[in-house]
Amino acid sequence: MENGFMIDVANLVKDYASYRALHNLSFSVGRGEIVGLLGRNGAGKSSTMRILSCFMPATAGTASVAGFDVFTESYEVRRRIGYMPENNPLPPEMRVREYLKFRARLKGMTRVHSRQRVDAVLEQCSLTEVSRKLIGHLSKGFRQRVGLADALVHDPELIILDEPTIGLDPNQIRSVRALIKSLAQKHTVLLSTHILPEVEMTCGRVLIMEQGRILADDTPENLQNHMNPEGMVRAEIAAPLEALQEWLADWASISRYDIAPGQGEYFVCSLTPHEGADLRESVYGECRDRHWNLRELTRARFSLEDIFVHVTRHNREEEH
């Protein structure tokens, strides 16, 4: 391993007949990172993951995992990855423990070691109670966890998860996210999703993909900050209107403010600071000192759609 990256992708191109799915894709992922590939359907997330998991080759460019080329040293790469494809295909006629044991043996583990690891991942993925059930009889949430357990069973360095929470109910999504987050201590994780809150909750870094290109590569927090460079803050405060106006008019840290009537005695204040400063602590401190009730204090949040629009517009402007 020359550069210390777990994943290193350079100028990756993938063509399907006349359709180009990936356009000179380049990115890298360090060890221990949880990185989210965020993009709409058809953005090229699954193609990237299939190339990284050695299932299919790239048309051009290079990709390596733990320093091994995914095309020329695919055996070494496959030993080091745990991959859960989109839709998580599983054989319905096998029992959970039997399937995980089969997969562990297939991944080269000894009989004794595979038994120990299967027990460990059953526990880790909360599957012990259904370990003797047929996979075909399990709920979608349990099946998803079986897929995760399979990806984890040989204790791989890199875990690649393609849409791990698709089709799950909110409780199942929460438990799968918690599980993924717990992997960060020992593994590098690359996951794909088209849900922004998913990457915000689980990933330390996000790569936004659109039409086979990476549009943005940053932490979820920074992406939100880019969307809101002025750092606009919204606060719901119960206070006499005159006192509120007087305070905001005299406050040197803000460049603009707006007060709108809210429910009951509350006013909704939108505050824009000078030079992107974070106003939240000051607003809270002021309300506390003046004994005003404060029931909401937040920086403006944006949806995936907003970020896409923002990033694509920004890219187009740069091109022209």
Next chain:
Amino acid sequence: MQAYLTLVRRELGGFFTSFTGYTVLAVALLLNGLSFVGMIGYVNGRPTPEPITELYYQNLFFWIILLMAAPAITMRSFALEKDTGTFETLMTTPVSDRQVVAAKFTGALIFYVLLWLPLLANALVLRHFGGASGAFDFGLLGSTACGILLIGGVYMSLGIFASSLTRSQVTASMISFALGVTLFMLSFAGAGLATNESWVSAVIEAVNLRRHMEGFAGGVIDTRAIVLPLSLTALFLFLTLRVVESRRWK
């Protein structure tokens, strides 16, 4: 080797957890039984100059079982995996394409051999009640088994090749059945061209599986009868390997 054995076990397990597996076993058992009953009726109370294995082989039940069972056994091997998506999880584990093809072939061949086990019981029953005559001995039984195995190898590899071409089990079985019947019918094409001296008739004669199987059942093992099935099996497995590898072609 571990991955190969694990996959063989999984393939065999798949037959015994599927409806198709038990249906094939039941139909083969029924046809074997009918064949046995027919043969008992034929030899009952009269001497026969032919070995009992040859008599069994002549009634065409062997070919019916082979032509019907091969597509049913092999249609799931790759087509089902591709259809359900487990092919992707399989090929992203550290196993080679060669191991996967070999394991699927071995699994199918073992299951195919299991289909013929009742035949062994039938033969032993005949031997017990018919006495150990020269017309029936273990050598003959061995050469017949050798023929069943070699010809079976051809049809299993052909079926696996058909299965690797598609993600539909029905399409796979149809391709396998059509190719299998064509291969079998070449035996009859040879008879029509027997007087012709051209190289075509020589080739068709060489691929006459029926004639080769006749030789095995009669206790005559010809080198051609061994080389042909082994070559065809190797050819179909090679083609299957190329199809499996093709996903990695740039």
